[in-house]
Amino acid sequence: MIEVRIHGRGGQGNVVAAYLLATTAINEGWHAQAFPAFGAERRGAPVVAFVRINDAPIRRRCQVVSPDFLIIQDEALMNIPGITDGLKADGGILLNSAKHSDRYAGAINGRLVALPATQLAQQYLGRPVPNTALLSAFLKLTDLLPQPALIKSLEERFKGPVLEKNIALIEAAAATIPDNSWKMTVNA
Amino acid sequence: MRKALEGSQAIALTVALCRPQVVAAYPITPQTHIVENIAKLVANGKMDCELVSVESEFSAASLVLGAACAGSRTYTASASQGILLMSEVLYNIAGLRIPIVMTCANRAISAPLSIWNDQQDSMAVRDAGWIQLYCANNQEAVDTTIQAYRIAEATELPVMVCMDGFTLTHTLEPIDIPEQAVVDAYLPPFNFSRTLDPANPISIGTLVSPDHYPEARHSHHHALLAAADEIIAADADWQQLSGRAAGGLLSVSGPDDAQIGILTLGSIAGTLSAASDTYTDLPATLLINLRAYRPFPVDALRHACSGLTDLIVLERALSPGFGGIVSAEVHAALAGMPAVPHIHSFAVGLGGRDIPLEIYRTLHERIKVVEPQPFSIIDVEREKLPVEDHGIEAMETTT
Amino acid sequence: MSTNKQTITAAALVKLRKNQPRFEGIESGHRACLGCGEALAARLVTEAAGPDVMIANATGCLEVFTTPWPESAWRLPWMHSLFENTGAIASGMEAALKAQGKPTKVLAFGGDGGTFDIGFQALSGMLERGHNVLYVCFDNEAYMNTGIQRSSSTPHAAMTTTSPPGSDRMGKRHLKKDILSIVAAHHIPYAATTSVAYPSDLRKKIRRAMEIEGPTFIQIHSPCPLGWGHDGEYSIKVARLAVQTGLFPIIELERQEMIGSMPIRHPRPVTDYLALQGRFRHLFNKDDARAVEELAHIQALADHNIKHYNLCGEGMDSLDSDGADTVRRGGMRWA
Numbered sequence: 001m002i003e004v005r006i007h008g009r010g011g012q013g014n015v016v017a018a019y020l021l022a023t024t025a026i027n028e029g030w031h032a033q034a035f036p037a038f039g040a041e042r043r044g045a046p047v048v049a050f051v052r053i054n055d056a057p058i059r060r061r062c063q064v065v066s067p068d069f070l071i072i073q074d075e076a077l078m079n080i081p082g083i084t085d086g087l088k089a090d091g092g093i094l095l096n097s098a099k100h101s102d103r104y105a106g107a108i109n110g111r112l113v114a115l116p117a118t119q120l121a122q123q124y125l126g127r128p129v130p131n132t133a134l135l136s137a138f139l140k141l142t143d144l145l146p147q148p149a150l151i152k153s154l155e156e157r158f159k160g161p162v163l164e165k166n167i168a169l170i171e172a173a174a175a176t177i178p179d180n181s182w183k184m185t186v187n188a
Numbered sequence: 189m190r191k192a193l194e195g196s197q198a199i200a201l202t203v204a205l206c207r208p209q210v211v212a213a214y215p216i217t218p219q220t221h222i223v224e225n226i227a228k229l230v231a232n233g234k235m236d237c238e239l240v241s242v243e244s245e246f247s248a249a250s251l252v253l254g255a256a257c258a259g260s261r262t263y264t265a266s267a268s269q270g271i272l273l274m275s276e277v278l279y280n281i282a283g284l285r286i287p288i289v290m291t292c293a294n295r296a297i298s299a300p301l302s303i304w305n306d307q308q309d310s311m312a313v314r315d316a317g318w319i320q321l322y323c324a325n326n327q328e329a330v331d332t333t334i335q336a337y338r339i340a341e342a343t344e345l346p347v348m349v350c351m352d353g354f355t356l357t358h359t360l361e362p363i364d365i366p367e368q369a370v371v372d373a374y375l376p377p378f379n380f381s382r383t384l385d386p387a388n389p390i391s392i393g394t395l396v397s398p399d400h401y402p403e404a405r406h407s408h409h410h411a412l413l414a415a416a417d418e419i420i421a422a423d424a425d426w427q428q429l430s431g432r433a434a435g436g437l438l439s440v441s442g443p444d445d446a447q448i449g450i451l452t453l454g455s456i457a458g459t460l461s462a463a464s465d466t467y468t469d470l471p472a473t474l475l476i477n478l479r480a481y482r483p484f485p486v487d488a489l490r491h492a493c494s495g496l497t498d499l500i501v502l503e504r505a506l507s508p509g510f511g512g513i514v515s516a517e518v519h520a521a522l523a524g525m526p527a528v529p530h531i532h533s534f535a536v537g538l539g540g541r542d543i544p545l546e547i548y549r550t551l552h553e554r555i556k557v558v559e560p561q562p563f564s565i566i567d568v569e570r571e572k573l574p575v576e577d578h579g580i581e582a583m584e585t586t587t
Numbered sequence: 588m589s590t591n592k593q594t595i596t597a598a599a600l601v602k603l604r605k606n607q608p609r610f611e612g613i614e615s616g617h618r619a620c621l622g623c624g625e626a627l628a629a630r631l632v633t634e635a636a637g638p639d640v641m642i643a644n645a646t647g648c649l650e651v652f653t654t655p656w657p658e659s660a661w662r663l664p665w666m667h668s669l670f671e672n673t674g675a676i677a678s679g680m681e682a683a684l685k686a687q688g689k690p691t692k693v694l695a696f697g698g699d700g701g702t703f704d705i706g707f708q709a710l711s712g713m714l715e716r717g718h719n720v721l722y723v724c725f726d727n728e729a730y731m732n733t734g735i736q737r738s739s740s741t742p743h744a745a746m747t748t749t750s751p752p753g754s755d756r757m758g759k760r761h762l763k764k765d766i767l768s769i770v771a772a773h774h775i776p777y778a779a780t781t782s783v784a785y786p787s788d789l790r791k792k793i794r795r796a797m798e799i800e801g802p803t804f805i806q807i808h809s810p811c812p813l814g815w816g817h818d819g820e821y822s823i824k825v826a827r828l829a830v831q832t833g834l835f836p837i838i839e840l841e842r843q844e845m846i847g848s849m850p851i852r853h854p855r856p857v858t859d860y861l862a863l864q865g866r867f868r869h870l871f872n873k874d875d876a877r878a879v880e881e882l883a884h885i886q887a888l889a890d891h892n893i894k895h896y897n898l899c900g901e902g903m904d905s906l907d908s909d910g911a912d913t914v915r916r917g918g919m920r921w922a
Contacts, residue, residue, distance in 0.1 A: 011813075019360045023192035026362045032192070035359040037542075038303065042652060043620040043813060060462035061355050061455050063542045153192075213749060214705075215736040224736070224748040231753030241737055241749055243704030244671055269669060298669070300656070301646075 001054040002144070002184065003064040007083060008073030011043040013131035016157070017071070018049035020135055023153045024145050025053045033058045046077060053144070068184070071138055072096060073117070073130050078104070092182045094138050096130045113141060115176060124169035125162075136170035143180035147171075190364045195326040195356045198363045199291060200225030202330045203263050204235040205371040206289075206337050209378075210255035211239045212248040212264040217303045218353035219265045219293040226263075245270035249277035249290075256286045257392055259383035261337065267353055268295035268302075271309040275316065278346075282317030283408065284393055287340040287380060291333070293353040294454065294504070296539045304540020305353045307454060307504035310481075311513050317408055319347040319415055320482040322453040324435065326356050326363050331434040332479075334366070335422040337375050342422075343415045344381070350481075352455040352504075354540065370429055412483045419480055435479035437488045442474040449474040449496045449529070450551065451489075451518065453481060454504065456536070456543055463548030470552045478514075486521045493522060496529040500551050502566075506535045511563030530555075534566040541567055609634050617660035618652040622819020624783045624809030624826060625649050625725045629696070631786050632723055632807070633663060635793035641684070642694045643677040645701030646670035648732045648811075649725060673697045674709030677720045685719070692797055695722040699740035700730040703764050714773035714802045721796045721803045724766070727811040735814040739764040742834070743888065744881045745866045747814070752869040757877050762888070767806060771840045775802045779839040779847075782808040784826035788837065788849065808835045816865020828860035833889035836896045850900030854893060857886045 004021065008014035015036045022034035036049040050064040066086045075097045077083055084093065091111070095104070098116040105112070115137045117130035132154065139145050147170065154166050193201075199222050203211070213223035229235035238255075242248045245266050252262035266274060271292060281288055292310045296302035310320060319339060323329040329351045336347040351357060382390060396404060420436050427433040441461065442449075448471055450460060457477040464473055476492050478485065493499055499522075501515035510516070515533035522528050532555050537543040550566065570578060595603075612633025619626035625648055633640075642665040644650045650667045653660040668676050677695035684691050695713070697706050702724040713720060729747045730736040737747040742763045746752055750759040771778045776799050781789045789807060796803035808829055810822040817825055829835040830849065834857060837849035861867040861882070870878045870885075893899055 015358075019192075019194065022360050026190075026192035031362065033359060033361050035354070038354060038358070042618050045618060058361070058462075059458040060545060061359070061458050062544045065544065215730055215733045215749065217733055220733050220736065220748075224734070227749040228751050228753065231751045231756040233753070233755040243707065243739065245705075246671075273669075273671065301667075 001052055001058070002069070003067045004051040004053075004069045004071065004138075005064050005067040005086075006049045006051065006071045006073065007077050008047055008049075008131070009043075009077070010045045010047050012073045013129050014047045014073060015049050017073070017131035017135055018051050020132070020150070020153050020157070021051045021138075022053070023156065024139075024149045027152055028145055028149050030055060031057050033061075035061075037063055046080065067091060069094065069138070069142070069182070071134050073134060075099075092141065094134060094141065096134060111182065113137070113177070113181075115173065117173065120169060120173055120176075124172060125165045132166050133169050133173035136173040137177050140174040140177040141180060141182040143183045147174060189367075190362050192360055193326070193363045193365070194221065194358060194360045195329060195351065195363075196221030196293075196358065197225050198326055198330050198365060199265075199333060199351075199357075200229060201365050202333045204229050205366065205368055206263070206334060206375060207236075207261065208263040209237050209260035210252065210262045211237050212242050212251040212255075212262070213239060214242050214245050214248045214264075214266070214270065216245065216267050216270040216295075218295060218305075218357045219267050219270075219291065221357060222265050222291060222293070245274040246277060249274035249281065252288055252290070253277060253281050253284075253286060256288050256380065257284075257382075257384050259378070259380060259385075261341075261378035262288055263290065265291035265293065267293040268297050268309045271313060272297065275313050278313055278316040278318060280393075281346050283404075285344045285408065285411070286346060287344050287378075288346040289333070289336040289340050290346070290348055291329075292348050292350045293357050294350055295353040300539070302539040303353075305355050305504075306538045306540065307350070307352075308506075308538075310348060310350045311505040313348075314482055314513075317345075317412065318482065319343070319345050319412065319419070319480070321347065321349055321419070321479055322481060323349065323351045323356065323479075324439075324455055324457040324477055326351075326359065326361055327432070328434045328479075329356060330363060330365065331426060331430065331432055334371055334374065335419075335426055335434060338422045338425075339415065339418050341376075341378065341380070342418050343411060345411060345415055350454065355455045364432070366430055374426065374429055416480065416483050416485060419483075435477065437480045437485035438476060438478045438492065440474060440476050440492050443472045445495070446472040446474040447495070447497045448472070448500070448552070448555070449476055449493060449498070450500045450502055451476045451478065451514070452502050453478045453514065456502065456504070459543055459545060460502075460548060463545045466545060467548055467552075470549065473548075473552075481514075484517060484521060489518070489521050490525055493529055494525070494527075498532065498555055499529040500532045500534065500555060502534050502536055502547075502551065504535065504537055506538070506563070506565070515563065533563040535563070536566050538565060543567070610637055612636065612638070612640075612661070612663045613653065614660045614662060616658070618655055619648070620811075620813055620819065622810075622812045622822040623648070623652075624811060624822050625698070625727055626652070627783045627786075627822075628723075628725050628789070628807045628809045629653075631783070631789050632694075632696075632793050635790040636692070636694060636721070636797055638663065639690065640664075640692045640694050641680050642666065642696060643668070643673050643680060644695075645673040645697035645706055646732070647698035647701055647725075648727075649696060649698065651732055670701055671705040672709050673701060673706050674711070674713035674720075674722070677722070678713045678716065678718045681718045681720050693718075693720045695720050697722070697724055698731070699724060699726045699728060700732075700738045702726075703739045703766050710770075711773065714770060714775055714804070717775075718802055719800055721793075721805070723793075724804070724806045725809045726806050727809045727814060728763070729811070729814050731811045731814045735811075740766070742885075744870060744885060746869060747866070757881050758867075758869060767804070767838070767840065770804045771843045773802070774842050775804060776800075777839070777841055778804040778806075780806045780808065780835065780837050782826045782830055782835060782837065783810070784808075784823050784830060785837070785849070792839070814866065816868065817863055821863060825860065825863050828855060828863070831855045832857045832860045833893040833898060834860060834885070836892045836898060838896055845896065848896055848898055851893065851898045852900040854889070854899070857889050858882060861885065 018034040022032040025032035096117040097114040117133040503514040512533040839847035
């Protein structure tokens with residue numbers, strides 16, 4: 001089973017990111033589960049969502065404590081103590097940041113990849129919502145699910161120009177990732 | 189059709205399939221996505237009903253009561269404070285024997301104020317006279333909602349479908365939504381025997397003197413007990429049509445020779461099931477998940493517990509000043525069995541505290557003590573208690 | 588014999604006003620969204636009301652973002668019970684203070700959901716019984732705390748999650764409830780509307796209500812950027828346009844008689860206001876005949892308000908300038 005924890009701020013599409021990832025997996029025939037840990041939702045407040053992907057039905061409903069991957073949608077959250085708690089020893093962190101990955105070397109365990117998702121989103125969507133760019137990069141890094149599958153999930157949720165722009169965005173985001181350096185297979 | 193759906197979305201689609209004519213909507217976290225999704229279906233012409241956005245839960249329950257008496261299938265949903273606010277109407281609906289279905293998106297009750305999941309709300313109205321069914325996952329919630337209309341209309345008793353707020357309502361997972369033709373084959377058109385009609389005038393809701401009140405209560409009580417048969421039949425028929433059972437009165441999993449059992453209601457069953465496969469060093473355990481809470485399935489529970497030396501009741505509510513609610517009723521149900529198991533009583537996850545996989549191990553360790561454990565809230569964190577309450581908590585733990 | 592009159596220059600007066608300490612009833616650090624109209628309104632209300640008050644607050648955004656346990660933003664005695672009983676809680680507070688002979692003023696705070704809908708019954712009882720309570724309704728025109736569902740305060744044709752537009756609907760079908768008239772019909776001594784875009788007006792009205800013995804009611808138009816669909820930095824601009832189009836009239840009623848209003852010198856077309864907000868986006872689809880019709884409806888509502896409340900200001904005024912709208916009461920006397 002693969003477990004992912006997604007950290008963000010209210011208004012950044014944190015829960016939608018989790019739902020999109022799980023939907024993509026389910027549409028490809030996997031079992032998957034996505035849910036938020038709710039606080040009092042306010043624009044700007046820290047939020048967390050969880051995703052599990054498995055080749056057998058997922059029965060547990062507890063929060064993800066030992067994620068294989070973290071997706072952090074807001075760089076400022078790296079200042080919150082404990083944000084990377086539980087990440088597996090060889091786990092990966094995908095961070096929304098315009099800075100180079102090296103800037104964080106030594107500060108955290110695990111492998112870190114930085115992606116300027118907000119800037120990309122601003123460029124392609126005209127809005128600073130980083131979630132779809134991060135998802136696309138995540139899928140490229142892990143080679144978990146094919147990009148067309150993500151596009152299909154987007155089609156279920158968006159229409160018209162918003163959909164077109166998102167597709168262009170995810171293609172651009174995936175293009176910034178050179179290889180599947182986090183390639184992983186799903187097993188129970 | 190198997191689709192990735194958020195629990196609330198699935199319920200909205202399911203309600204639409206059941207073709208209610210009147211839906212009362214009043215928002216309360218965590219049920220809001222259900223009424224929002226229904227509103228979207230109505231706005232896009234995909235659901236043909238009168239959607240009334242009422243000004244409180246008290247009115248939501250009152251509105252569906254009036255609509256049902258006038259001859260319409262109805263729907264509403266609520267949680268927590270809303271359930272309490274409408275509780276006067278809930279007793280009224282049940283006492284009048286009106287076939288109504290509602291969703292309770294289980295949520296803790298103020299004070300302290302909480303939007304998160306536990307089952308104090310539905311437990312608080314267990315004596316209102318409704319049928320109460322608890323769902324272990326979103327697929328069960330979909331199937332149980334459809335069955336609820338059948339059960340309500342066959343028994344002339346209202347049915348409350350309980351699903352854990354956030355844990356189920358806001359979780360996205362693969363869910364199979366049945367085809368409209370299947371639901372139409374399963375649910376006959378709404379046909380309430382006492383529908384108000386000028387051609388055949390009757391009065392509903394009169395004052396009842398001591399000459400007749402006890403008989404009315406007797407009939408109601410026995411109707412609820414007899415509803416167990418309808419609950420079983422409805423599930424069996426649904427399984428024929430859809431290929432899926434929703435749990436009947438209760439479901440049991442684990443080895444037949446297990447001597448320890450854990451009894452639960454709702455979604456915690458999933459976590460315990462995963463845990464029992466993970467912690468293979470722990471003794472074999474029977475997992476018993478109640479689906480029907482009212483009527484209480486006494487015979488089925490006795491049958492499931494025969495052979496157990498220990499039964500852990502793990503519940504999501506409590507009766508302050510006494511202890512466990514479900515455990516007290518389990519005690520009563522099992523009393524008089526040839527070999528009554530030791531009953532251990534715990535509440536967990538109150539106010540939505542996350543229930544980790546490790547709870548399974550914690551439970552096994554707690555019952556190793558010779559004496560059966562008195563009721564305790566098993567996941568209390570001592571350091572968060574005020575100093576004066578440390579002593580009480582210490583009494584409840586052994587070391 | 589001459590008195591030694593000290594005259595203050597205009598410049599000195601401006602400086603004095605700036606240096607005057609303002610009472611802070613709400614501390615910063617609360618969890619409101621960027622640009623929240625309600626947070627601003629609450630700050631202005633408590634500033635004007637002063638420290639000798641007791642607050643009963645309904646469930647809603649204000650209560651949630653000011654009191655994340657174990658912290659509170661309130662520097663005033665404050666209580667939250669339920670969503671629908673604020674009028675009743677406030678009545679109880681007032682009765683107790685009366686029995687104890689204490690002059691502390693009771694304030695009741697509720698959003699539009701807690702005032703127009705679920706709390707309406709308790710409000711009506713409180714007004715009818717004549718309790719000495721100032722009820723403040725923070726009107727952001729929907730159930731915002733639970734995720735933007737419609738209330739009876741939601742304006743006609745506005746989109747909310749329970750009044751979404753679609754092939755069969757164009758947003759909320761019904762009109763915004765005229766709560767002020769209903770409240771005034773309880774024969775209370777003072778009822779008024781105001782807006783966060785006019786803080787001076789807001790503070791003056793709070794101070795006026797504080798001095799009145801008996802039930803008073805003030806409805807504050809408070810934009811919600813998330814629910815209305817605009818960036819937080821435009822909250823004031825949007826609120827001002829609501830007034831300048833005539834869609835949110837600023838008026839004062841004493842025992843049902845209108846005794847004051849804020850004149851609109853150059854009424855703005857409603858589209859100026861509606862176009863800024865995502866919740867009215869569906870009205871700007873030129874290909875949709877329904878959208879064109881609804882815009883005409885809304886303009887008619889605004890025109891009706893301007894006529895009904897006689898909001899059209901007359902000619903040029905030497906003291907008038909853009910943004911200097913003030914409430915006139917019975918002639919040239921300033922509020």
